[in-house]
Amino acid sequence: MNNITIEGTDTYLVANTEDWSKYARIKKAIQVFKLYGISLLGKRKYENLYLDQKMDRIAVLGLIFELELALEKELNDEEAYALVYPAAIVEKLLDLP
Numbered sequence: 001m002n003n004i005t006i007e008g009t010d011t012y013l014v015a016n017t018e019d020w021s022k023y024a025r026i027k028k029a030i031q032v033f034k035l036y037g038i039s040l041l042g043k044r045k046y047e048n049l050y051l052d053q054k055m056d057r058i059a060v061l062g063l064i065f066e067l068e069l070a071l072e073k074e075l076n077d078e079e080a081y082a083l084v085y086p087a088a089i090v091e092k093l094l095d096l097p
Helices: 017-035 042-046 057-071 077-082 086-094
Strands: 003-007 012-016
Touching (some): 017 057, 017 086, 042 086, 057 077, 057 086
Antiparallel strands (some): 003 012
């Protein structure tokens, strides 16, 4: 586990590089969702992409494909077809509990 220490005037900030990487990946995912006009704030992250967002299967699979490219993780076809909520997509691609 690598740590970065940044020296301040009276304090030290120690951050795990794995945490920085996780935040960078989350930021990338948010940017891709924004390209599609999808908000990840509040209850909207649990809206069904097909019913609530009125997206068709090709648009959803395109979104998932772009997220896979940005996050450098590939899902199998069955997993991609089963994902219908933005929060579920993020959890699956970022391996969140």
